[in-house]
Amino acid sequence: MKIAIxxxxxxxxxxxxxNLVEFGVQIDELDLYASKxxxxxxxxxxxxxxxxxELTAAAWDKAYDYVLFSAGSGVAKVQAxxxxxACKLAIDNSSAFRKDEGIPLVVPEINGELLKGYRxxxxxxxxxxxxxxxxxxxxDKLFGLRxxxxxxxxxxxxxxxxxxxxLQAQREGCEDLGDYPAVIxxxxxxxxxxxxxxxxxAEEEKMHSETCKILNNDKIQVCATTxxxxxxxxHSISVYAEFEDKVDLKLAEQKLSQAEAINYSAxxxxxPLDLGSSNESHVSRLRHGGDEYSLAFWNVAHNIRLGAATxxxxxxxxxxxxxx
Numbered sequence: 001m002k003i004a005i006x007x008x009x010x011x012x013x014x015x016x017x018x019n020l021v022e023f024g025v026q027i028d029e030l031d032l033y034a035s036k037x038x039x040x041x042x043x044x045x046x047x048x049x050x051x052x053x054e055l056t057a058a059a060w061d062k063a064y065d066y067v068l069f070s071a072g073s074g075v076a077k078v079q080a081x082x083x084x085x086a087c088k089l090a091i092d093n094s095s096a097f098r099k100d101e102g103i104p105l106v107v108p109e110i111n112g113e114l115l116k117g118y119r120x121x122x123x124x125x126x127x128x129x130x131x132x133x134x135x136x137x138x139x140d141k142l143f144g145l146r147x148x149x150x151x152x153x154x155x156x157x158x159x160x161x162x163x164x165x166x167l168q169a170q171r172e173g174c175e176d177l178g179d180y181p182a183v184i185x186x187x188x189x190x191x192x193x194x195x196x197x198x199x200x201x202a203e204e205e206k207m208h209s210e211t212c213k214i215l216n217n218d219k220i221q222v223c224a225t226t227x228x229x230x231x232x233x234x235h236s237i238s239v240y241a242e243f244e245d246k247v248d249l250k251l252a253e254q255k256l257s258q259a260e261a262i263n264y265s266a267x268x269x270x271x272p273l274d275l276g277s278s279n280e281s282h283v284s285r286l287r288h289g290g291d292e293y294s295l296a297f298w299n300v301a302h303n304i305r306l307g308a309a310t311x312x313x314x315x316x317x318x319x320x321x322x323x324x
Contacts (some may be wrong), residue, residue, distance in 0.1 A: 001027055001320065002064045004087070006079065007071030008032035008052055009041050011161055012093055015309035016068055017045055022277075023313065025322065033059055034071070055079065060086040066316045069093055070308070080121050088119045089319055091312045098123040098210060105213050107311060108318040109260045110137045115319045122315055125214060126206040127307025128152050128226065128235050131299055133214050134281040136241065138259045139252060139295065140215055144244030147221040150207065153229045153236040154192060155272060156184060158303050167230055180228065189228040201226065234272025235307060237299040246292045256283055261306070270300045278302055279310045 003020070007013045013034070020027065030045050032052045039054035053059070055075070064087040069076050073096040080097070083090040097103045104114040105123045107130055115122065125133070136145060156163035159179060166178030170185035182189050193202025200208070203226040212218045229236075256264040263270070263280040270282040278301075285298040301307055 001025065001066065002029040002031075002062075003027060003316075004031045004033060004059065004062075004064045004067045004083075006033045006055055006067065006069045006075065006083075007093075008043060009034045009038040010070055011157060011164075011304050012070040012308040012312075013068075014043065015304050016070065016313055017043060019279075019305075019310050019313040021046060023317065023322075025313075025317070029064075031059075031062070031064075057082065059083075062086055065089075065320070066091065068312055068316065070312070084120060089115075089316065090121045091124060091315050092121060093124045093308055093312055095126070095206060096123075097121050098125065098206070098213075105210060106315050106318075107133060107137075107214055108314045109134060110214055111216070112315075112318045115315065118319070122319075124308065124312045124315065125210050126203070127158060127303040128154060128203070128237060129207050129210040129214070130307050130311050131235065131281040131301035131303075132207070132237055132239060133211055134259070134262055135256055135283045135297065135299060136211070136239070137215060138255050138262070139241065139243070139247075140217075142245075142251060142255060143247050145215065145217070145220055145241060146244055147223075147242040148211065149223045149240040150225070151238045152192075152203075152207075152224065152226045153188075153231070153238075154203075154226060155229065155231040155233050155235055155303060157233050158192075158228070158235065158307075164232060167232070184228060184230050186230060188230075190225060192226040192228055200224070231272050233302060233304060234275045234300060235303040236272060238296070239299055240289050240294065240296045242289070242294045244293075247288065247295050249286065249288065249295075252295065253286060256286070269298055272300060275300065275302045277305070279305050281306060 033055040069092040073094040076096040204224040207224040265284040269284040
């Protein structure tokens, strides 16, 4: 395959390269692109040093099988449609196309069938949405999902390298807030993204709309509170869900244990520090909520892997007929 990665020098771009190695993808050509500022950087694929090129219109004079974008909404809106001149599938990690009706929003284990025969732009969902909908999709098929109330505890790497740098600098005594509205070191910030007119913030709205689109049910009610926490990597989520049918806990445990991309723990729990290089959505503390028609559980995943790069690479592999 011939692949291009846009935004290759960022946290997610670098992880995409790493995923290609880990999944054993047979690559004929891999081109790396970034901004003018980052052009000239050398990144390694296997043992080969690849020089990062500046993204210009000339990139689309070449032919690629797949183009992976991790360069932000602004770049994606302009360049992803142009990339289709050079490739059959452009996979975008930003929020630029997630709400577009004609563009699939894909978690391969849930709605990968949307990729069959498809050519065009595919949207990669929000990091916290991906890890949450994997178990919710299993439970929805069993009991009929009606309502979700979720609180997230999202690591600073969700803000990119600058978030990591800000936390580290504050731990060393720097008072610069970076891009955050308040100090993040030894603190929690219950706002991720801009405030909206309804009182929610942008990250919460993403979880609302994307959950319904991925599960193909706009009647599901979603109430999210998203919180930035002083953790380097790994997003944690507390989920409360209500269903149409009574919940059989043993059946739920059985199906979650068997589900693809889910790591279910019955008698322990997972923390961000436990994740390592896991590409799975970790589910634990499964229990009834307020009654037998509800469930609560703890959900943790690596936001740069499953929540971004890994899901994007899996979309590519699913479309190409590979098994990740």
